[in-house]
Amino acid sequence: MDYKAIAREYHENGFGVVSGFVSAEELVVVDRQLRLYLQEALSDLEPGEAYYEDGGSGAVRCVFRINQRSDYFASLMRDPRLIGLVEALYPGAAAEADGVMLIDKAPYATYQFPYHQDNAYQFWNPAEAVAVTLALDEADDRNGTIVCLKGSHQAPILPHQPSGVTGASLGLVEKPDLTRYPEVSLALKPGDLSVHHVNVIHRTGPNRTADHRRNLGFAYHSSRARRDREAHARYQKHLGRINTSIGQDD
C-alpha cells in the first residue's frame, strides 16, 4: 500500500480514498462482529451512544464509541494497518485511536448531514486528526456517500449551529464557497477506506436506493494534537441541551 501517495493526496485535498483496504473475507468477519455487537450491546447503550431513524421504525442510524463495549472493535481500531496509515499522514508522531462509530443510512432515508467540519466539535490543536471511513456497503451519490470540499481543510473552523438532524450535531451557518472548494463525492466499494481531515468541510446526501449504506468511522489524532478541553466541555454541555445528536468527539 502506497501510504506516501495517500498522504500527499490527503494534505493536498483534505481527503483521499484507499481501494481494497480490507479483503472480502475480512469484511465478512467485521460484518459478523458488528451484527453481534448490535444484538448484544444495543439494549444496554446509554443515551447518546445510539441514534435511531425518525418515525419509530427502531432502525439504527448511528452508534458511537463501539470500541468501548467490544474488544473486537477496540482491537480493530488499533489494527497496525490503520495505525500505519494514520502515522503516514502525520510523520514523526504516533497515531492515537479515539473511537469507532457505525453510520447506517437506511434505504430511502431522506435526511442529509449538512456541511460541517469535524473539528468544530473535536477541538484538536494543531488540527492533526482524521476520520477514517471503512465502507461496509457500496457508497456513492445514489445512497448518500460522503462529499468533501476539495482544499477546504485549509479553511479556518467556520461558524456552526445545531443541525437539527438526528446523528449530526452541527452544520455550517452559511453555505460554503463551492467555487473555491469544489465538491468531490467519495465513491467507495465495500472494503475501501476514505480518510478526511478533521477540518475539511463535508456533507452527506439522501439514500435514494432500496439498500442500506453502512460504514464504520474511526477517529484518530496525532500525538502532537491537544484537545481544547474547555471548548470541548462547553460543547458537551451544549449537546446535552440540544439533545438531537452527537458527533464522534472522544
Ligand SMILES: O=C(O)CCC(=O)C(=O)O
Ligand atoms: O458517513 C456518514 O454518513 C457521515 C460521515 C461524517 O459526516 C463524518 O464522518 O464526519
